[in-house]
Amino acid sequence: MDDGVQIGENKFISKAPQSTEGQQPAPPSPPAVEVTPPSDLHSEEDNEEQVEEDSDYSSQLLRTKSDAGVLRRGQRRSPSDQRKIRRHRFSINGHFYNHKTAVFTPAYGSVTNVRINSCMTTPQVLRVLLNKFKIENSPDDFALYVVHASGERMKLKRSDYPLLLRVMQGPCELVCKVFLMEADLGEEVTYDVAQYIKFEMPVLQSFITKLKEEEDREVQKLRRRYNYLRCIIEKQLNCIPEGATCM
Numbered sequence: 001m002d003d004g005v006q007i008g009e010n011k012f013i014s015k016a017p018q019s020t021e022g023q024q025p026a027p028p029s030p031p032a033v034e035v036t037p038p039s040d041l042h043s044e045e046d047n048e049e050q051v052e053e054d055s056d057y058s059s060q061l062l063r064t065k066s067d068a069g070v071l072r073r074g075q076r077r078s079p080s081d082q083r084k085i086r087r088h089r090f091s092i093n094g095h096f097y098n099h100k101t102a103v104f105t106p107a108y109g110s111v112t113n114v115r116i117n118s119c120m121t122t123p124q125v126l127r128v129l130l131n132k133f134k135i136e137n138s139p140d141d142f143a144l145y146v147v148h149a150s151g152e153r154m155k156l157k158r159s160d161y162p163l164l165l166r167v168m169q170g171p172c173e174l175v176c177k178v179f180l181m182e183a184d185l186g187e188e189v190t191y192d193v194a195q196y197i198k199f200e201m202p203v204l205q206s207f208i209t210k211l212k213e214e215e216d217r218e219v220q221k222l223r224r225r226y227n228y229l230r231c232i233i234e235k236q237l238n239c240i241p242e243g244a245t246c247m
Helices: 040-057 079-088 120-131 162-168 201-238
Strands: 004-008 011-014 142-148 153-155 175-184
Touching: 120 142, 120 162, 142 162, 162 175
Parallel strands: none
Antiparallel strands: 004 011, 142 153, 142 175
16 A cells, blocks of 8 residues: 555554655745724724714713712811710710710719819819710719718818829728719718718617617716705705895
């Protein structure tokens, strides 16, 4: 066979066509390049025609949503409006202030800090505290009390300086604290009374019994002394003669 080489029984390998000696392969043809005239003039004419056609139908076309985003510019508020918004948007100890009712009652014993100086009197400190808790009542309805660990309670006068009094009590807050209370509900407790506050009722009852017994003994003692003096006065009156007169 001329087309292949036999390598076995009924098996052939085809041979690639070989070029004859003296012949060279045909060179590749160069790529075809098409030269076109500039399209600027044609594009401008086409655009003008398209704009004229679009203007005819623009009144009939519906407005479509574009992909461009629009950022809305916020309105500038006056300083008074900004203060009002800040007043409505704050919390006290984690609780939001209710600006509609303008009422906020702090929990009993809750601790707060304010910035004051040693020249501020009691009404000025009260005004600072009420402003922090957003309490709109008058400062005259409240008072500051110095409460000791023993139970003694002393009301600060309007002419006192709370910071100086607090410094004089020492740095330990377990010994003495300054409380903000209503003027009508708070009352002063002296040191003598404060000694018996932390006792239980049976112990206090025994104190009352002993005090009553001591009071009865004092009453009996006064009665005996009164009777003794009365007897002496009566004897002296009986010894005076009837005609004698005192000069």
